[in-house]
Amino acid sequence: MSNALPGRATTSALAAAVKYAFSSSLSSSSPASSLAFSSSSTYIRTCHKTARAASPFYTRRFLPPSTVPGMSSQRFYCSSSDANNSNSSSHSNPPPPPPTQPHCHHLHHPSTPTLSSQPPTSTTTTTTSETPVMPDEAISQYLRQSHARVFEHNRAWVTEQTRKDPDFFVKLSAGQKPEYLWIGCSDSRIPAEQIAGLQPGEAFIHRNIANLVNNVDLNVMSVIQYAVRHLEVKHIIVCGHYGCGGVAAAMTPQDLGILNPWLRNIRDVYRQHSAELDAIADKTARCNRLVELNVMEQCRNVIKSAAVQQSYSKKKYPIVHGWVFGLDNGLLKDLNIGFENMLAEIQKIYNLDDL
Numbered sequence: 001m002s003n004a005l006p007g008r009a010t011t012s013a014l015a016a017a018v019k020y021a022f023s024s025s026l027s028s029s030s031p032a033s034s035l036a037f038s039s040s041s042t043y044i045r046t047c048h049k050t051a052r053a054a055s056p057f058y059t060r061r062f063l064p065p066s067t068v069p070g071m072s073s074q075r076f077y078c079s080s081s082d083a084n085n086s087n088s089s090s091h092s093n094p095p096p097p098p099p100t101q102p103h104c105h106h107l108h109h110p111s112t113p114t115l116s117s118q119p120p121t122s123t124t125t126t127t128t129s130e131t132p133v134m135p136d137e138a139i140s141q142y143l144r145q146s147h148a149r150v151f152e153h154n155r156a157w158v159t160e161q162t163r164k165d166p167d168f169f170v171k172l173s174a175g176q177k178p179e180y181l182w183i184g185c186s187d188s189r190i191p192a193e194q195i196a197g198l199q200p201g202e203a204f205i206h207r208n209i210a211n212l213v214n215n216v217d218l219n220v221m222s223v224i225q226y227a228v229r230h231l232e233v234k235h236i237i238v239c240g241h242y243g244c245g246g247v248a249a250a251m252t253p254q255d256l257g258i259l260n261p262w263l264r265n266i267r268d269v270y271r272q273h274s275a276e277l278d279a280i281a282d283k284t285a286r287c288n289r290l291v292e293l294n295v296m297e298q299c300r301n302v303i304k305s306a307a308v309q310q311s312y313s314k315k316k317y318p319i320v321h322g323w324v325f326g327l328d329n330g331l332l333k334d335l336n337i338g339f340e341n342m343l344a345e346i347q348k349i350y351n352l353d354d355l
């Protein structure tokens with residue numbers, strides 16, 4: 001096999017992630033929450049340009065928290081003036097927007113300390129629905145502050161870690177021997193270490209849209225091989241989450257551009273389990289069941305790898321687990337995939353244990 005194919009696959013995965021980050025209505029997790037994919041500056045400017053291009057239906061706004069149900073802190077919004085979209089924080093799994101429809105929601109930085117929830121009165125204008133437009137300078141100021149606060153938090157974290165353990169960074173720089181490989185969704189609401197109570201050095205992390213393990217994705221396959229053969233992780237966890245926007249998007253019969261090849265992995269899982277899934281009338285329940293089935297399928301993909309099969313044959317680890325995180329209660333659910341039985345079933349066809 002040429003080197004080009006995995007390379008293209010990785011590029012495709014990244015492109016899909018960027019596309020997803022700009023597709024604002026795939027889930028309640030906004031694209032702007034996925035700032036790992038793109039800079040907030042680029043996102044905001046793109047939002048602003050498309051909003052102006054589509055005027056008067058779209059305007060850039062700054063909504064006080066009290067005007068948005070469910071918001072308890074300061075958030076910067078790009079919002080449609082269309083009444084159907086004015087309550088943009090309340091829908092959980094809306095359909096993706098048409099490709100030509102500019103649409104931006106939920107760009108929020110709840111803990112930004114110094115940006116007022118009210119725009120400066122001297123430089124604002126109002127739209128047709130009394131909501132003030134945010135001026136360019138306020139956006140620039142906001143971006144400077146939201147960038148700077150990360151470094152403030154970093155310095156505070158260093159101080160706290162050093163206070164608790166003066167040798168913390170001496171140990172951290174000595175090397176890593178993580179116990180876990182975590183393959184999770186890029187969704188911003190699922191910080192792996194925090195929800196699992198893990199410390200720096202305990203988990204090797206890979207995240208992408210909908211926690212996929214694609215055989216030709218050089219990124220994830222390299223992560224698995226390195227984690228198993230060099231770091232010798234003891235557990236590999238594929239962790240999905242209920243309410244996954246990537247899974248919901250895969251259930252939407254629509255051309256999503258560069259996302260198509262990425263989401264097709266999930267659509268293939270749906271096809272394999274269509275009888276069970278089609279029998280679930282409630283769309284949310286059907287989506288959440290697909291989340292579970294997708295996690296199990298990605299566990300199979302992990303187990304199909306030579307690194308896992310050969311390591312387990314020789315050392316009896318790593319063990320592969322399928323978990324699902326509940327956004328509504330914070331709990332992890334173990335799907336109990338039955339690793340050994342799954343391995344035996346897979347090795348009937350995909351046996352790469354040449355030891």
Ligand SMILES: [Zn+2]
Binds near residue numbers: 185209243246
């Ligand atoms: Zn997700």
